[in-house]
Amino acid sequence: MKLQLKINGKRHAVEAERDMPLLWVLRDYLGFSGTKFGCGAGLCGACTVHVDGKAVRACITPVGTVARADITTIEGLSADNSHxxxxxxxxxxxxxxxxxxxxxxxxxxxxxxxxxxxxxxxxxxxxxxxxxxxxxxxxxxxxxxxxxxxxxxxxxxxxxx
CATH class of the missing domain: 1.10.150.120 ([2Fe-2S]-binding domain)
Structure with missing residues (x-):
């Protein structure tokens, strides 16, 4: 299924199942490797990203639920570590x-x-x-x-x- 995602202020089109974890779309499909896999159960927080400004665990967030959201990864927090x-x-x-x-x-x-x-x-x-x-x-x-x-x-x- 073709999904449109807004990540770090830019639009990305991805072909992914709606129930695929956001983490895998970020890392494997789009190359945002700063978001890490830890436990896969939403417990450790290594995969934390922002969805509409809120911290969420990307390993348990189905990508289809955030297709219309504003997603920020560690790469989008600041370009020069100035945050x-x-x-x-x-x-x-x-x-x-x-x-x-x-x-x-x-x-x-x-x-x-x-x-x-x-x-x-x-x-x-x-x-x-x-x-x-x-x-x-x-x-x-x-x-x-x-x-x-x-x-x-x-x-x-x-x-x-």
Whole structure:
């Protein structure tokens, strides 16, 4: 079946079954290899992308359900790693093995879009992605740094003082 997808701001026509996971269309049909396969059950989050601005697990999302949506992969977050989350990830030296990082970054950027000034508890509750290297403290620091850099975190800290 011919599907039209809008990925990272560009239209793509793909021939795929409507029930095929979005992950495989992104990786195998369109070459967006930044989105990773982890568990295949929507549990680990390595495959996290944005669909209409919300974080979703691409391994369990049928491509036919997102044909009219705006899909963003890690490749579309920013062309030059200038997104506040990406900059904070670098400063905090978050990655260890790096496999889960694109999914973590996509989940974190969706969190900040939804809640620009999260506290540590908000970050811990929202970040359900798994990291086999255990970089969770660095992930939390990076997300809070990105919130402060955008101004929202700083305003929130002033309000709590």
């Amino acid at each position: 506040p989350i990406q900059r904070a990830w670098i400063v905090e030296q978050v990655p260890q093995c790096g496999y889960c990082q694109s999914g973590m970054i996509m989940a974190a950027s969706a969190l900040l879009k939804e809640k620009p000034a999260p506290g540590p508890e908000d970050v811990r509750a929202a970040m359900t992605n798994l990291c086999r290297c255990g970089t969770y403290p660095r992930v939390e620091r990076a997300i809070l740094r990105a919130a402060r850099a955008s101004g929202a975190g700083a305003a929130d800290e002033r309000a709590q003082s």
